[in-house]
Amino acid sequence: MLGLANRAEIRFILLTISLLLPLCLLACSSNDRIAGYVHYRINYNPTTLDPALIVDVTGGLIAAKLFNGLVRLDETLKVIPDIAESWDISQDGTTYTFHLRRDVRFSNSRMMSAADVKYSFERILDPRGKSPNTWILEKISGAKAFMKGEDSEVSGIKISDPYTIQLILEKPFSPFLNLLTMTAAYVVPQEEVQRWGEDFASHPVGSGPFRLMEWKHNNHLLLDRNEHYFGGVAMSTGLRYRIIPEDITAITEFELGNLDIISVPASEYRRIMKADAGKNLVSSMEGINTYYLGFNCSRPPFEDIMARKAVSFAIDRKRILETFYENRGSLAHGPIPDILRRWDAPVLPDYDPAYARQLVEAAGLKGKKIQLYITADPEVVDIAEIIQFYLRNAGLSVMIKQLEWSSYKAAINNGEADMFWISWWADYPDPENFLFPLFHSSNHGPSGNRTRYTNKAVDALIEAGQKSSTKKERDHYYRLAEKAIVEDVPWVFFWHKTDITVRQSTLRNYRIYPIYSLDKGLEVSF
Amino acid sequence: MIPLLMGITFITFSLTKALPGDPVFSIVGERSSPEIIEKIRTEIGADKSVIRQYAGYVTLLLQGELGRSYYTNRKVVDEVGLKFPNTLLLAFAALVIAAPFGVLFGFIAALYKGRAADKILTMLSVSGVSMPVFWSGLLLMLLFSLRLKVLPPSGTGGLQYLVLPAITLSLPALATLIRVTRITVLDLMDMQFIRTARAKGLTETAINSIHIMKNALIPVITVIGLEFGSYLNGAVLTETIFGWDGIGRYAMEGIIKRDYPVIMGCLLIGTIVFVLMNLIVDIVYHYVDPRVRLHGTDR
Numbered sequence: 001m002l003g004l005a006n007r008a009e010i011r012f013i014l015l016t017i018s019l020l021l022p023l024c025l026l027a028c029s030s031n032d033r034i035a036g037y038v039h040y041r042i043n044y045n046p047t048t049l050d051p052a053l054i055v056d057v058t059g060g061l062i063a064a065k066l067f068n069g070l071v072r073l074d075e076t077l078k079v080i081p082d083i084a085e086s087w088d089i090s091q092d093g094t095t096y097t098f099h100l101r102r103d104v105r106f107s108n109s110r111m112m113s114a115a116d117v118k119y120s121f122e123r124i125l126d127p128r129g130k131s132p133n134t135w136i137l138e139k140i141s142g143a144k145a146f147m148k149g150e151d152s153e154v155s156g157i158k159i160s161d162p163y164t165i166q167l168i169l170e171k172p173f174s175p176f177l178n179l180l181t182m183t184a185a186y187v188v189p190q191e192e193v194q195r196w197g198e199d200f201a202s203h204p205v206g207s208g209p210f211r212l213m214e215w216k217h218n219n220h221l222l223l224d225r226n227e228h229y230f231g232g233v234a235m236s237t238g239l240r241y242r243i244i245p246e247d248i249t250a251i252t253e254f255e256l257g258n259l260d261i262i263s264v265p266a267s268e269y270r271r272i273m274k275a276d277a278g279k280n281l282v283s284s285m286e287g288i289n290t291y292y293l294g295f296n297c298s299r300p301p302f303e304d305i306m307a308r309k310a311v312s313f314a315i316d317r318k319r320i321l322e323t324f325y326e327n328r329g330s331l332a333h334g335p336i337p338d339i340l341r342r343w344d345a346p347v348l349p350d351y352d353p354a355y356a357r358q359l360v361e362a363a364g365l366k367g368k369k370i371q372l373y374i375t376a377d378p379e380v381v382d383i384a385e386i387i388q389f390y391l392r393n394a395g396l397s398v399m400i401k402q403l404e405w406s407s408y409k410a411a412i413n414n415g416e417a418d419m420f421w422i423s424w425w426a427d428y429p430d431p432e433n434f435l436f437p438l439f440h441s442s443n444h445g446p447s448g449n450r451t452r453y454t455n456k457a458v459d460a461l462i463e464a465g466q467k468s469s470t471k472k473e474r475d476h477y478y479r480l481a482e483k484a485i486v487e488d489v490p491w492v493f494f495w496h497k498t499d500i501t502v503r504q505s506t507l508r509n510y511r512i513y514p515i516y517s518l519d520k521g522l523e524v525s526f
Numbered sequence: 527m528i529p530l531l532m533g534i535t536f537i538t539f540s541l542t543k544a545l546p547g548d549p550v551f552s553i554v555g556e557r558s559s560p561e562i563i564e565k566i567r568t569e570i571g572a573d574k575s576v577i578r579q580y581a582g583y584v585t586l587l588l589q590g591e592l593g594r595s596y597y598t599n600r601k602v603v604d605e606v607g608l609k610f611p612n613t614l615l616l617a618f619a620a621l622v623i624a625a626p627f628g629v630l631f632g633f634i635a636a637l638y639k640g641r642a643a644d645k646i647l648t649m650l651s652v653s654g655v656s657m658p659v660f661w662s663g664l665l666l667m668l669l670f671s672l673r674l675k676v677l678p679p680s681g682t683g684g685l686q687y688l689v690l691p692a693i694t695l696s697l698p699a700l701a702t703l704i705r706v707t708r709i710t711v712l713d714l715m716d717m718q719f720i721r722t723a724r725a726k727g728l729t730e731t732a733i734n735s736i737h738i739m740k741n742a743l744i745p746v747i748t749v750i751g752l753e754f755g756s757y758l759n760g761a762v763l764t765e766t767i768f769g770w771d772g773i774g775r776y777a778m779e780g781i782i783k784r785d786y787p788v789i790m791g792c793l794l795i796g797t798i799v800f801v802l803m804n805l806i807v808d809i810v811y812h813y814v815d816p817r818v819r820l821h822g823t824d825r
Contacts, residue, residue, distance in 0.1 A: 029686075030675040044779070047597040055555025130569050132554040132562050198599045217608070218771035219682050244680055244769050248664060252672055252679040406547030406784045413551060427557065437557050448557050 032258045036237030037222070038507070038524050039260045041250045045218045045243050048201040051186040052124050052131040057425075060183045061516040062241065065223055067186035067206035070098050070117065070165075071177055073518050075511070077339070077429040079177045083112065083187060083207070093172030093469045094141075100163040103230045106189045107211045114165040118157050120187045122146065125154060133184035141170040172467045174474050178428035183517060209234050209520050218243055223521075235509065235525035260507050264500040266379060269326055272502050283512040284500045286330055288337050288426035290434065293372075293387065293492040296418055298444075298452035301365055308489040310359035311419070314394035316351040320386055321495050329495035334486045336434045336478075337426075337496045339514065342471075343479040346486040348493060356394040366395045373401050373417035375408045380421055387421075413446045420450070423497070429515060431478045435462050439485055453490040530801065531794070535587065538793040539580050542786050549596050549784035570596055583790065592794070593787035595780070602791035605776060610795070612682055613772035616764075617757030619692035624699040625750055631700075632707020633742075637734070639712060647704055654701025663694040663767045680769030691768040695761050699753040706749050710742040743814050751807035758803065759796040 033039060046059040051067055054060055072082040081087075084098035104112040124131045125138065127149040137143055142155030156168040169176060179185065192205040204212055209231060210223035221241040225234040242258075244250045247265035254262045264272050264282070276282045295302035295311070302308050321331055330338065333345035360366055370391075374384045381402065388398040398419075403411060412420045426433050437448030441459050444452045458481050465477035486493075503510050509523040550566050567573045571582060586593055592602035635647040670690060671679040681687045714720060715738065723733050762774040773792060780788030811818045 030671045030678050032678045032681060048599065053599075055553075130566060132558050132566065134562060135557065135559060198594070201599050216682070216771070217605070218775060219769070242681070242769075245766050245775070246680075246769070249667070249680045249767055249769060252667055255672060256675065256679065258678070404547065405782060406549065406552050409551040410546070410548045446551060446554070446558050446560070446563060 030256050030258075032253070032256075034222075034238075034240055036526075037240040038236045038238075038521070038526075039258060040239065040241050041244050041253070041259050041262050042241050043243075043245055046221075049204040049212065049215075050201040051120075051183050051188060051204075051206075052129060052133065053201060054183045055132055057516055061519065062221060062223075063183050063186060063204070063206075064208070064517045064519060065210040065239065065521045066204050066208040066212060067183075067188070068104070068208055069182070069185045069187065070100075070180050072520075073178075073181050073429065073515065075513060075518065077514065079181060083117070087177075093174070093467075094169045096167045096169070096176065097160075098165050098167070100165065101230060102163055104207050105228050105230070106192075106205060106207050107226055107228075108189060108192060108205055110189060110191070112187060112189075112207055113162040114159040115162070116187050116189060117165050118154075118159055119190045121157055121185070122154055123188070123193070124184055131184065133182075136179050136182055136184045139169050139171075139173045139176060139179070141168050143170075172469060174466055174468055175428065175430040175432045178430045178433075181517070182428055209522050210239060213238070231520070232522065234522045236521075239521055254502070254504075257504060259504075261501055261503045261510065264502050266326075266328065269328060269500065276502065279505070281505060282500060282502045283510070284498050285512040285514050286337065286339055287497050287499045288340065288429055288514050289423050289497055290332055290335055290337060291329070291421075291423040291494040291497060292332070292335070293494065294412075294420050294422060294451040295490055296415055296420075296452060297454070297490050298415060301363070301368060301370065302418060304363055305489060306359055306363040307365055310356050310363055310365065310394060311391060311396070312489050312492045313349060313352045313359065314356035314396070315387060315390045315492060317492070317494050318351070320383070324382065324386060325495070328500065329497040332493035332495050334482050334493055335424075335438060335491065336431045336482055340426075340429055340431050340434070341482075342431075342475050346483055348486065353390075353393060360395045367397060370396055370398050371401050371418045372398050373403060373408060373411055373420040375405050375421075376402055384421060412450045415445070415450075415452055422450070424448070426515065431475075431482075432462070432465060435478060435481055435485075436466065439481070439490070451490045453485075453488070455484065455488060458484050458488075531798070534797045535584065535790075535794065536580070538790055538797075539583060542784075542789050543576055543579075545784065547784050549786065552783050553596055587794075592791035595788050596785050597783060602787050605788075606773065606791055606795055609771055609773045609776050612770060613758060613761075613765075613774065615688065616691055616695060616761070616770060616772060617754055619688050620695040620699065620757055621750065621754055623692060623696040624703055624753070625746075628700045628703025629707050629742075629746055632704040633711055633734075633739070635704060635708040636711035636715070644708075648708075651701040651704040654697045655705070657697065659694050659698070659761070659763045660767060662697055663690070663764060666690050666694055667767070680767075682769070682771040687768075687770070691761075691764050691770050694768070695757065695764045699749070702749055702753070703746060706745050707742060710745050711738055714738045714741050740814070744811065747807060747810055747814065751803055751810075755800045755803035758799045759792075 042058045044058055046062055047056055048054055048059055049063055049066065051063050054063055068082045070082060070084040071079050074080045083100055083104055085101045087096055087098045089096055100114060106112060121137055123129060124136070125134055125143050125147050127147055134147060138147065140154055140156040142151060145151040146154045158166040158168065160166060186206065189205055193200050196203045202215060209226055209229045211226050212221065213224045214222040220243060222238060224238040225236065227233055242253065244253060247267065250259065250262050251265070251268055253259045273282065295308050297303055318331055321327060321329060333348060338345065372384055372387065374380045384400045388400060391398045411417055412422070424434065424438060437443050439449060439453050439458055440462050441454040443449040461477045461481035461484065465474050465481065468474040468477060499512060501512055506526055508525055513519045549570070550563050550572065553566055554562055571579055592606070594601050631647050635644045638644045667679045667690060670677040677686055677690050720733060720737055723737050759773070762778045764770065765772040765775040776788065777792035780792060
């Protein structure tokens with residue numbers, strides 16, 4: 001039989017609880033910091049920290065602290081030495097010779113040599129491996145044969161001595177050095193990869209300024225500084241990445257001083273900007289991204305340029321940016337972000353509702369139902385409704401179809417949508433990255449060209465740019481390609497979103513970078 | 527139990543296959559070639575027929591495995607083993623708060639029916655049932671973390687991290703328990719046997735604590751059992767708000783990314799837990815209520 005409490009017992013239980021609770025409250029505090037560590041917030045648990053497998057931003061930004069590539073980017077987006085202290089490029093633009101530093105040490109104490117670079121690159125291309133990032137290295141000659149299993153090594157990767165490695169490309173590809181700054185081109189130690197097998201993803205070992213000490217999944221990652229880092233020892237003891245999915249929770253943690261830097265969520269933007277007046281703790285940087293409304297150019301109604309133009313004239317992008325988006329971005333002048341464009345921006349036509357209505361009539365679109373595919377992100381839902389409003393004024397009836405992320409992605413990759421709202425974020429900071437994947441006709445679908453835009457002249461211009469050896473020549477082709485694209489209106493070009501962060505006043509030497517992978521975490525401290 | 531589990535694996539497997547969306551697109555990121563997509567599809571076995579996939583999964587289960595996550599490559603069994611204790615702890619803490627207070631307040635409300643105490647408690651329980659956790663949780667965080675600075679707003683770990691999510695999670699159950707207990711006790715008060723007890727000359731304390739309390743327990747146990755069972759399947763919202771590393775958040779992330787092994791694993795574990803909880807509740811009935819005893823001595 002269960003013993004049942006009588007009143008005296010109940011009173012006793014109550015008394016105990018009421019005594020214990022305040023005791024616990026007194027003993028606890030809201031403080032949650034590790035002294036000397038810089039505290040960051042990330043939204044999600046990184047899926048993997050194996051450079052071969054990383055495709056997400058969170059994984060990439062942490063991997064940047066743990067690993068190094070042959071080259072990296074500086075704040076001005078210039079390619080600078082990393083593991084390679086210098087390099088030569090042959091006249092024809094196909095042979096890259098890298099001279100490696102002799103003082104690079106993995107955090108397991110072994111010295112790095114050219115063989116490690118070769119191993120790491122072949123690991124990405126390995127037919128038995130499952131790296132989704134093969135495209136980064138497949139321009140090296142012999143890579144394709146190796147990927148098919150026809151060859152036991154990549155013929156275009158040649159080690160001349162332990163500190164010199166040659167990469168020979170199939171054909172010249174001007175942004176190749178940019179590709180080598182990416183996460184997948186980081187160098188990993190073979191013995192650790194073999195020791196951990198599939199679990200290397202959670203036990204990464206590299207040569208970077210930090211070492212992973214602890215990864216409590218869905219809780220935090222602790223990185224300690226690497227005392228033997230060839231690029232100098234980090235100013236802070238270490239970095240702590242707290243995994244906090246909810247924005248409002250992150251804000252609370254920040255206000256309590258448990259986080260040193262957070263990116264400012266849209267809902268808090270106005271309040272934080274107001275509170276920051278005079279304090280200068282908010283930093284912002286135009287991100288290398290483009291937000292756009294894409295048309296499916298491969299089928300009616302938007303295979304007709306008149307229909308695409310009608311939509312682009314019907315929407316007041318500037319007004320949406322200024323009001324709804326609170327100027328958290330800069331207006332796009334084309335697909336390429338302004339910081340990457342080294343030529344005069346194309347001029348996009350202004351909002352013209354009357355002309356838009358004429359075009360709708362002329363294209364025979366009046367009253368036609370058009371599907372706009374979006375994700376379930378609340379901000380995107382609002383933008384879609386604003387677009388719907390503008391297009392209704394122009395005589396178009398838009399049906400918003402909201403899908404959850406993976407269904408949405410499948411739908412737009414397969415070309416099911418008439419229009420869709422999406423953004424493109426740079427893999428590497430080169431105009432080519434905003435042209436080739438997004439507009440070249442060989443990349444329809446999941447490779448990036450989700451509008452299925454096809455223009456042979458544009459294809460030729462992009463290819464010519466890829467093959468050019470001088471910057472001037474390259475920019476010439478890219479400028480022409482961008483101009484032709486803007487005239488064809490495969491997108492309504494909206495804006496480039498600005499990254500905005502806020503930090504504690506105790507933090508020193510903090511700076512915001514245009515791409516997450518640029519930040520090695522060396523300078524920031526207290 | 528075994529046929530039930532087989533049925534569950536079949537249903538959950540069919541449901542995940544019927545979901546729209548494709549995990550491959552999330553695995554490969556924003557830029558990939560058709561060859562890579564095909565390769566990954568082969569890798570995760572998505573190119574085989576559904577029946578062969580199901581057979582493969584059942585074979586895996588029989589070996590005591592739940593597969594590896596498509597994204598993290600970590601074993602689902604290990605992950606569940608890490609996260610389930612957290613969920614259990616949170617569920618248990620919420621229950622420790624909800625059960626005694628719910629019953630006690632419900633009892634008080636019934637004893638003082640129509641009086642101020644009853645009205646206040648009824649009001650509180652109505653608001654407790656109606657307040658969504660993403661709201662009550664944030665209010666608690668605002669008060670205890672930001673204003674009073676006594677509890678950390680998020681994280682998984684010691685007791686201090688547990689308090690806020692546990693209170694948040696307990697509120698709806700607490701409110702339900704107050705209402706259920708109140709109604710049951712009120713019903714019981716009008717029963718013949720209570721009047722008899724009173725006529726026998728028993729004190730009010732004895733009547734309340736033995737005769738009424740004991741009989742009121744049956745519906746209360748049902749509610750507790752159901753609530754606990756659902757807590758053990760993870761409280762997605764509470765876990766997300768407070769950054770608690772439980773099974774609910776794990777399952778949710780799996781669902782968003784179409785990480786089938788994770789979804790299946792969580793569903794399966796969840797079902798087993800739920801079935802077990804029902805079994806435990808039935809056993810408890812057996813002790814509390816002589817009427818449901820199968821081989822009772824007082825039959």
